[in-house]
Amino acid sequence: MLRHSKVKSYIILLLALLLVMAPVFSVNGAGGANVSKVQDNELVISTLNDTGSIDDIKVLSHMRVSGNGNVTIQDQSQYKLKSVRNLYGSEKITQKDGALGINFKLGSGEGHQDVYYLAALDKNEISRATMPVSIKVSYFLDGQQIKPSKLAGKSGHLKIVCEVENLTGSKKTLEFKNNKGEMVKSEAMVYTPYVVSLSGWEFDNKKFSAIQAPGVAEESPEGVIVDVQGKTSVSWSVPLVPPKYPAKQYVVLEADAKKIELPSYKIAVIPIVPTTSEIDSLGTVQESFGKLYDAFDKIQGGVGTPAQDATLLNGLNAVKNGLGQVSDGMGSLVEKLTAIRLGLSNPKFDVGTYNSATGTDAKGNTPAVREAITISKNALDEKITPALEGQKKVLTVMEATMGKPGGEVVQPSLSTSLYNDVSFMQGLVKGTPAEDVITKAMAPKIMAMGANLGVLRDGGNLVTAGGSMPFPASINAIAAGVEQISSGLGKANSGVGMIALGLGQIGADGKPVKVMMDGKPGSILYALAYLQESIDGKMVPGIDMLSEGTAKIGDGSSQAKEAITGGLEKMMAAPAIVSALKDNASQANSFLGKPEGAEGTVAYVFQTPEVNTAASAMNYGLGAIVLALIILFAIGRPKSPSQFTEVNKEM
Template sequence: MRRMRKSLLAFVALILFMPSHVMMAATNESKGEGAKLGEISSKDEVVYANLSATGQRQEIYVVNILDVEQAGDVVDYGEYTNIKNLTNLSPIEQNDNEVQLEAIKGKFYYQGNMNEADLPWNISITYLLDGKEMTPQEIAGKEGHVQIQIATTANDEVDQIFFQNYLLQISVPLSEEIYSNITAPNGMLANAGKNKQVTFTVMPEKEEKLVIEADAKGFELEGIDISAVPSSMAIDAPDIDEMMGDMNSLTDAISKVDQGVGELESGVTALNDGVKSMRNGSSAYKDGVQKLASSSGDLVSASKQIEQALETISHSLKNNPEDISLGDLNKLPEGLGQISAGLKETSKGLVTLKENYAKSYDALNKAIESIPEYEISEEEIQELYRSNADQKVLNQLLETYKAARTAKGTYNAVKEAFIAVDTTLKQVSDVLLEMANSLDAMASGIASSLESTDIVKSFVQLQEGISQLSSNYQAFHSGLESYTGGVKKLSNSYGKLDSGMDELSNGTGELATGVNQLHEGTSELKNSTTNLPEEMRKEVDKMISEFDKSDFEPISFVSKENKHVHAVQFVFKTESIKSEEPETVEEMEKEVTGFWNRLLELFK
């Protein structure tokens, strides 16, 4: 029995340590000389890479999966440091980058190591504890606030087709016994047993810096899994018809706003022109009224003298007719004519002032009336704010709208006063003209009387006329005093009205400038949003085209000479970070002898 066991052990040892070329020779002899060429219909490559805890490449090997349609000798390509048959014990030979093998029909697997090859992505993993960067060895077992930063960038040394068409999926397992308060702004958290699984997706052609933060108690980390597969799924265009309708409504609303602001600008411009004209007319009117008021004293004084003269003449004619000199009487018509001429000139000036005022008021009235009556509701205002239009322009629009509404309301409130000025000017002008005509009639009557041949009769008539004129002139003089008093009050009051006109003119000027700038802004907004719906559709199509890789045709990662490549995918895993106590001598000895003990157990 003991001999049998020794024989079996020797046989096992022989099998374990038999040179591989002996096995290959035996297999080659069994092939015979009638070997035939095989045929591969497709090939898959799975690229495995072991990375350090910071993302540096350590080991790369590729599992090649050949779909053999016809059994026989086939050739594959790849620059491997060594190769291994994973399907059977048939030999695999390598000559430079040419791999020769005998494959059975169906799936054939073999492994090729490429430890010096570059991966399509540069992966860098950084660890921070309470804001301080640490190596994996330093952070292992530590406690505090942890930040794990994972940066992915394109490796320019490798064909960019993989970076441009593959998406990365990065999975980080975090034990809930160690980590709490886990956050990952760009990641998705899910439960995976006792772990929290943080998953990130990096789209094709994108370089990302991904961050995980958590509070750690005794920092440890299982290996991070990173896989890369083609983003070959087709992306259907989203239904944006409703959104397009909303955008069309928005552009239509902006166009109407611009049109309304254009009409407002025209109205405000007309208003400003009318107010300017009215301002100029008001200044002329103020100057005329002030001159009239300043000359009122002289006019009243002259009238008083005429009144006293008429009283004296009347008294003298009645009581002392012998003292009357005809030469003095001859001067009276001339004096009355001069007064009449002055009153007529004043009346003429008031007529001119009335005409200018009427033109100014007409321009102002048309400008104010041209301001639209429409009202913008609070709901419509809020809808405009939600439309993402320029907030500054909207604020200017609303301020102008309110100012225009205020100007129109103020004008409507004082409109009757403006109308009354026109009527008053006409009445004053008519009274002055009537007074002048009366004085002309008096002067004409006196002159006619003086030319009469019947001196006695004429004298009697003159005496009666002068008496009546003196009596009437007293009433005229009282009316003149009241008129000049009114003119002084009008002059004093109109100064305030003219100052208001000046402020109104300045205000409408600023309003016109502001509305002009506002119209420029709304026109620019209209022009920039006219094609907004179509631009939005183009952007959606562009975004879809960027991520739709459904037409991607895979190529071999290991060699461009490989044909019929069906799929290539990448699987990476980083080293774990463990906080472990050193092994004891007994544990090390137990590990060394464990294999032989298990082998011997088979024969007991």
């Protein structure tokens, strides 16, 4: 049994040696004895039954007392004990009022004495025993959970899952300096640090193959598999040290098996803060986080708020406001240009039904400039110009009616001229006073009137009583002027039409009609409306989206700062947490109890049931006790090898 357990004992032996190196302090004895040091080291051995519950708890205790004289040490026990046995000494151990009395004979000089005793808890006490770490071992064969007692002799795919959980977490207030050098307090869940060692799980290669011990990041550590001389050994080290490692983890072993037999495996639980050779880069990471925090702070400061000067959001808000003013200005310009456009040409006005008396068309629409020009030109072309032509004809007829000298005088009739008729009358009154009136008064007036009629029609010098004078306002001159006005009005009409066309058409809704030329707005009004629509419909929403995105950058920077601050706080709190872990570990120094004023250490071993058709509870119980004795013998040897043999026989 000892030879079979040798490999298993090495790791547990090393951990136990670390535990017993803890310092102790003085305790005064009675009856003249002087006790300078008391050390109480406990190894709690829990046996798991077929259902995975703890079936039996034994505590292997090593007590070392240093000093001189004879003294009785009272070792406290918080649980009722079924039995207590001094394993290889003759010292008497008594039980009274929940305490064990142990007699020590230290001699006259400074010395020490070791006592190793095994205490078994009463069965009724097991249910209330407080374990700092829970251990649950489950067995599966071909995917179906099975009790270990049912595994013996079976074949198939074996899977063993061991779930471990640190149950010691409690909230503590930590004090430390933050990244600003300020002393702060923070509440954190602090555990007593435990390392679970599942070592030396051996499997006979004749019965087990394809052995695996897979791990899952942040949940389950991967096992170390070693194949030596026909046996495969699997080991795990599971630190249950939050926040570095999860408080709850599990290990998995899988193998193809035939005629299954398994020894009783040992699971050691030791309170310790693991020390590794890992290089501490916390300072560098902390400095990098500080720089990252500063960078996000600058980003957040650059993003700013709409009301904060010299920031991106303030600038975007100013751009948006400016675009709004531009849009408003364009809207006002479109309204004014629309009014101008409608003043230049009214598309609703019907020239053909214009009524000069009302100044409107048949539907009551008033003419704009272009329509007024059209009406004026039509009036010139259709009324004034024909009237002037008629006047010219009338003047020509009147000029012919007046007549001129030089023609043959004939008998007056309706077709003869006035000058012919006056000349005819002059011949009739020749030699009378009437001849003189006709010659000097009537004939010259008729001749002047006939000439003036020609001047009125064609222009020239107008004959008056006082002489002749230029007369530019002839009918021909007026007709020529009217023709020029008509021509000018026609050109003005075309020009106004071009202006109206350039400004653009107005729809029935009073808005510019869409006109595109070569893919671009084809009128001023539509271009302005298009630009305003682009500002209101695209640029302003674009600015809003840009502002929203920028605000998200600012919010993201703020959140990043908070996260970095939290990370920095955790980094700054790390030494305080480590200190609290070490303090908790130092206080995890007893299971049963210890003498007043003594220093103590405690470790735990959980052992699984042996899977063997011939196995019994006594077999694996004895194996655990023998293994524990090996650990304690490394601390203090018995007086003679024969005593160890005798103890084995008794057990």
